[in-house]
Amino acid sequence: AQKVTQAQTEISVVEKEDVTLDCVYETRDTTYYLFWYKQPPSGELVFLIRRNSFDEQNEISGRYSWNFQKSTSSFNFTITASQVVDSAVYFCALSETLRSNTGNQFYFGTGTSLTVIP
């Protein structure tokens, strides 16, 4: 079963529009961590945010914001006033505590490819 689902495969928006990328996860752990990474065409996975399961406060960082809702097992990512430089593939990931002391393993979603059209 897929532990992290990113149902949106590709999204296109016009510059300055807001866009929300969805992420739904599945876990039986009570303690877990959720992440978002950005992968521009250059290939590097850029870390954006880490959120633990006990912290449901929404977070805002500039034009980026994240909405974590345990009740719906979702961790959605919104870009406000999108820019061309936001064009990338965005991955949501889940890390569980069951595999401690061996190096954590991420369960990645399949990614959402965002294209911002000028």
Added chain:
Amino acid sequence: DTEVTQTPKHLVMGMTNKKSLKCEQHMGHRAMYWYKQKAKKPPELMFVYSYEKLSINESVPSRFSPECPNSSLLNLHLHALQPEDSALYLCASSLRTSGTDTQYFGPGTRLTVL
């Protein structure tokens, strides 16, 4: 500084060649990882090193041989690869070996096997 470096950026090799990929971090991280990523797919975990010891091998063929000479360096030795091994190879590191730390990724090596 959250930098992980990888060399080379691009590599083209024949099926009989032997080559190595290198990864380096100076963040004091004790866990290091190799991932393989095919186009339009998420990264797939290959190996995990914890305190310079191999802790996870995700059933990777023996033509891929990892090595961790010290806590800052991670190598991936390649031998007798197949064309289907062409992919982006990503290295990552995290601070501790607990299950919850952020992984920081390098820029990757784009490998083409002819």
